[in-house]
Amino acid sequence: AQSVTQLDSHVSVSEGTPVLLRCNYSSSYSPSLFWYVQHPNKGLQLLLKYTSAATLVKGINGFEAEFKKSETSFHLTKPSAHMSDAAEYFCVVTLNTGGFKTIFGAGTRLFVKA
Amino acid sequence: DAGVIQSPRHEVTEMGQEVTLRCKPISGHNSLFWYRQTMMRGLELLIYFNNNVPIDDSGMPEDRFSAKMPNASFSTLKIQPSEPRDSAVYFCASRQTTNPGGSVTGELFFGEGSRLTVL
Numbered sequence: 480a481q482s483v484t485q486l487d488s489h490v491s492v493s494e495g496t497p498v499l500l501r502c503n504y505s506s507s508y509s510p511s512l513f514w515y516v517q518h519p520n521k522g523l524q525l526l527l528k529y530t531s532a533a534t535l536v537k538g539i540n541g542f543e544a545e546f547k548k549s550e551t552s553f554h555l556t557k558p559s560a561h562m563s564d565a566a567e568y569f570c571v572v573t574l575n576t577g578g579f580k581t582i583f584g585a586g587t588r589l590f591v592k593a
Numbered sequence: 594d595a596g597v598i599q600s601p602r603h604e605v606t607e608m609g610q611e612v613t614l615r616c617k618p619i620s621g622h623n624s625l626f627w628y629r630q631t632m633m634r635g636l637e638l639l640i641y642f643n644n645n646v647p648i649d650d651s652g653m654p655e656d657r658f659s660a661k662m663p664n665a666s667f668s669t670l671k672i673q674p675s676e677p678r679d680s681a682v683y684f685c686a687s688r689q690t691t692n693p694g695g696s697v698t699g700e701l702f703f704g705e706g707s708r709l710t711v712l
Contacts, residue, residue: 511699522597522684522703530699569636573699579624579690581701583636 481506483572485584493592498542498557500587502570505551512553513571514544517586523569529553540564565591595619597704599685605710611673614707617666618687626701627660627670628684636684642668643690654679675711682706 486501504510511530515523527538534546540563544555553570570584598617606612618625626641640650645662653660657676662668672679686701 513700515703520708522705523686523701524703525700528700571701575699579688579699581626581638581699585635 481508481572481574481580481582483570483582483584485568485570485587487587488585489588489590491590491592492560494562495559498555498560498564498589500555500568500570500589502553502555502584503551504553504570504572504582506572506574508574508576511573511575512544512546513573514538514542514553514555515569515571517567517569519566526555526568560589560591562591562593565589597685597687597702599683599704599707601707602705603708603710605712606675607712608676609674610711611671612675612679612709612711614670614683614685614709616668616670616685616704618668618685619702620666622687622689622702623665624688624690625662625668626686626688627668628686629681630684630706631681639670639683672709675709677711680709680711682708 482505484503513528514526516526517523526542527536529536529546537543542557544553546553567586567588569586572582574580600615624643627639630636639652640660642662660670684703684706686703688701
């Protein structure tokens with residue numbers, strides 16, 4: 480069965496410290512992987528995507544993620560958190576199963592303390 | 594590109610009233626999705642269309658909900674009659690999805706959402 484697991488429902492960091500949001504997936508197909516960010520009262524915005532090219536993917540606002548097939552992980556990182564990074568983050572998997580099936584993680588809310 | 598456009602952004606209505614939410618996908622995208630987001634249940638897929646045809650409506654809560662896509666540039670989600678438990682943010686998203694074996698990435702583009710409050 481295909482699934483996406485975001486290991487933390489909430490993450491709290493201090494401004495200027497690193498951010499790590501964890502995501503694991505389970506799939507028998509080769510996935511495309513995405514991270515989306517949702518700020519309060521806004522829609523979901525694409526941060527970055529992996530589509531079988533380079534395993535280290537750089538996104539907007541200084542975020543990056545590394546696809547590790549052996550660990551079935553796609554963790555999101557940022558070296559230094561900013562107050563404006565406080566938001567909800569969704570890890571998403573899309574599988575080409577003959578159509579395209581999209582599976583969302585439950586989301587991780589990031590809090591950034593001054 | 595204007596992105597995915599949803600209307601209305603906010604709707605407050607009374608129980609029993611009909612609600613119609615509208616979505617204009619990105620031009621050239623051939624898949625359209627309706628999602629519902631609540632604090633309790635998170636993000637739920639209600640229905641999606643490929644080439645204007647409903648493919649999977651298993652997420653539609655009940656017969657009070659219906660969705661149409663009369664052409665490639667417009668879709669509606671209707672709730673009749675509405676109930677307080679339908680209060681949520683409804684998102685529309687679109688994607689360019691080709692036939693199997695195509696090279697598209699499967700990336701979804703979301704609208705800003707329609708916040709529905711049913712009193």
